[in-house]
Amino acid sequence: MNKTLYLAYGSNLNLEQMVHRCPTAKPVGPALLKDYQLLFRGGHGGSVATIEPFKGKTVPCLLWEITPADEVALDRYEGFPFLYRKEMVKVKLGKKNVETMVYIMNEGRPLGAPSCYYYSVILDGYKSADFDIGILKQAVEDSKEDGNG
Incomplete structure (x- = not known):
């Protein structure tokens, strides 16, 4: 069975x-x-996590090995392809770089x-992963929306 590496940075850290x-x-x-930063987008108290490129910042993540059935469930949960798209990014796992799939919010939603x-x-x-x-x-x-929120 094909397994995919999936990178979680938001609620799927739970x-x-x-x-x-x-x-x-x-x-x-x-x-x-x-070189990414964690942000929340969607506005009106219903904002959800996303990541965006940002030099010098890091986002702690949890790598998962998922099956095609898991990916279908995640697609549904993440609102793919309307709310989130899938991209491939490289992260360090131990001493080697691995390519992993990540969900990133589509453009146009307010902070x-x-x-x-x-x-x-x-x-x-x-807390369970001991992240900062x-x-x-x-x-x-x-x-916070344009610093006024």
Whole structure:
């Protein structure tokens, strides 16, 4: 069976949620995506996580090995291809670079803060992976609508 490496940086860092959504997915390990930043887009308190190129920043991620059935479930959850598109990015896994699939939000959605619930789901993922929570808090600050939100 074909397995795909999938890079999670938002709510799919949450192990419980992924087990429920993609029962055959296996966590591979943490990875850092270099020269990207985490942001929230969608506006009106319903903003969700995305990543955008940004020199010098990093996004902590969790690599998953997923089956085609898992990918179908993720496509549905991520609103592919309307809300998110799929791209291939390289990350370091141990000592080697691996190519992995990631969902990135399509252009045109405004910055905005996530709901408390959505934030807490990602926060749980950050805590269980021992990621720097400061990066998540900074993403919320950076996503406040034009600095007025």
